[in-house]
Amino acid sequence: MAAENPVESLQKEATCPVCLEYFTEPVTLECGHNFCRACISQCWEGSDTAASCPQCRETVQQRNLRPNKQLTNMVEITKRLSLQAAKGRGGDGVCGEHQEALKLFCEEDQTPICVICRESRAHRTHTVVPIQEAAQEYKERIQAHLKTLREEREKLLGLKATGEGNCQEYLKQTQTEKQKIVSEFQQLQQFLEEQERLLLAHLEKLDEEIVRLQNENVSKLSKQIFHLSELISEMEGKCQKPASEFLQDIRSTLSRCEKGKFQQPEEISPELEEQVSGFSQKTIVLLETLGKFKDTLPSALETERGGSLGTFRQVTVTLNPDTAHPKLLLSNDRKSVSWRDTQQNLPNKPERFDYWSCVLGCDRFTSGRHCWEVEVEVKDGGSWAVGVARESVGRKGCISLRPDGGIWAVGRCWGQFQALTSPATPLSRVPSRIRVCLDCDRGQVTFIDAGDEAPIFTFPPGSVPGERVRPWLWVGRGSRLRLCP
Numbered sequence: 001m002a003a004e005n006p007v008e009s010l011q012k013e014a015t016c017p018v019c020l021e022y023f024t025e026p027v028t029l030e031c032g033h034n035f036c037r038a039c040i041s042q043c044w045e046g047s048d049t050a051a052s053c054p055q056c057r058e059t060v061q062q063r064n065l066r067p068n069k070q071l072t073n074m075v076e077i078t079k080r081l082s083l084q085a086a087k088g089r090g091g092d093g094v095c096g097e098h099q100e101a102l103k104l105f106c107e108e109d110q111t112p113i114c115v116i117c118r119e120s121r122a123h124r125t126h127t128v129v130p131i132q133e134a135a136q137e138y139k140e141r142i143q144a145h146l147k148t149l150r151e152e153r154e155k156l157l158g159l160k161a162t163g164e165g166n167c168q169e170y171l172k173q174t175q176t177e178k179q180k181i182v183s184e185f186q187q188l189q190q191f192l193e194e195q196e197r198l199l200l201a202h203l204e205k206l207d208e209e210i211v212r213l214q215n216e217n218v219s220k221l222s223k224q225i226f227h228l229s230e231l232i233s234e235m236e237g238k239c240q241k242p243a244s245e246f247l248q249d250i251r252s253t254l255s256r257c258e259k260g261k262f263q264q265p266e267e268i269s270p271e272l273e274e275q276v277s278g279f280s281q282k283t284i285v286l287l288e289t290l291g292k293f294k295d296t297l298p299s300a301l302e303t304e305r306g307g308s309l310g311t312f313r314q315v316t317v318t319l320n321p322d323t324a325h326p327k328l329l330l331s332n333d334r335k336s337v338s339w340r341d342t343q344q345n346l347p348n349k350p351e352r353f354d355y356w357s358c359v360l361g362c363d364r365f366t367s368g369r370h371c372w373e374v375e376v377e378v379k380d381g382g383s384w385a386v387g388v389a390r391e392s393v394g395r396k397g398c399i400s401l402r403p404d405g406g407i408w409a410v411g412r413c414w415g416q417f418q419a420l421t422s423p424a425t426p427l428s429r430v431p432s433r434i435r436v437c438l439d440c441d442r443g444q445v446t447f448i449d450a451g452d453e454a455p456i457f458t459f460p461p462g463s464v465p466g467e468r469v470r471p472w473l474w475v476g477r478g479s480r481l482r483l484c485p
Helices: 006-013 038-042 071-090 115-119 131-239 250-259 269-304
Strands: 027-030 035-036 104-106 111-113 128-129 329-331 336-339 356-360 369-378 384-390 407-413 415-421 433-439 443-447 456-458 469-475 478-485
Touching: 006 071, 027 038, 027 071, 035 038, 104 115, 104 131, 128 131, 131 250, 336 469, 369 384, 384 433, 384 443, 384 478, 407 456, 407 469, 469 478
Parallel strands: none
Antiparallel strands: 027 035, 104 111, 104 128, 329 336, 336 478, 356 469, 369 433, 369 478, 384 407, 384 469, 407 415, 433 443, 443 456
16 A cells, blocks of 8 residues: 655644644644634534533533644644645646645636535535536637637738738829829920920020121111211311302212112011011910919819818818717707717608718718818727718618718728728828818819828729719717817
8 A cells, every 4th residue: 555645644634624624723622632713613602511522522621722833833834845745746736725636616716626625615605517527618618709709810811911902002003103193294394395495496596687687787887877977077078168169069969968868777577577476476375384284283283182271162061960860969059979878869850860870961062172171089999980972872771881882981990090992991090180172073082181281091083973962970989070160
């Protein structure tokens, strides 16, 4: 027969025979047996006379209870030795107090216990099951959770892959557009430089022709002036002579005066004048065309950014309470809307949303370029979206919050800021104030971060059909949207 483990022997000696646990405040009876003070007091409860020892049945006096300090110390030593022994054996499956195998699981305390712990006061009234059975049950529950978690992970991986694919596709599109723009502007620059060179060369030739004519005229006029000056001096001298001398060769003198009349300088040829005039007219037309071209460039850029205040007309938007979902609370000025947990008792009008917590603006747009701003207040990760919707958007049931459902918007949905496209397009920045820019003529909607004027997302031209469009808001739990003045 194998020798008993010394630690186990010591544990037995340190265990109360009544409660089967380590002694607590051990006391010694006259017969020499030891018990916990509380255990022996409970055994003798209600007896005023002599009582018997629960172990040997010998009659003893209740007052003759001697505290056993040595046994108290031994119990502490036994506990430490038991813990060391359990650690030495890798005792995850051994009770640290009783050195018994952990075969049971306490449902109330959610902890493995041994059979001795099961009979103790701490677990006697608790529900316990075999540890393997409990492990199997919790494994099945964990496996069920793991299945859900894996499915969620697969969904997120799918969203990530889709977002990355969309991002790469958009980057390819922007790169292509960039190359087109660079190529077109290079060709335009070359064309303008060539036109500038030709026009300046033509002007240079005109300058040379004009200078040549001017020089020729100056030379001719200078000769005539010199000749006339000499003739004048001669005639003035002749007029000073006596009559007889003055009248000599008078006919020749008169003839020379008549021949010395001033000749008009050569005028600019009609051909040259026509060239100068025609070129000036072409220059005017060219400069006007270039001016118009320059004026259109900022407009195009502003359109891509969503428009500036000078390009888009700012409008004051108010909300239509007849369209608001019953769980949406509108302010008195109809400028802000927030979620409320309790549903209001409102008439179920045809124009009221009854599934999604949406609301439309009172304003209707069919043409022109308009913009307004929405301020976002969120608590505890609430959901929200802002944008525009067709006048004929569905109001009843689970409608699509995407362009195929007549809605063009961005917002924080299902924990992510995104454009409500199909599939959704993840967006990086989450602004606190959004400018909605609607270009009805181009059928385009652009969203701008009103804080730093950075673009957020643009639904391309032709996305919004040519029908009446209204501001649209979706407000989830923990969210509040306010239309800014």
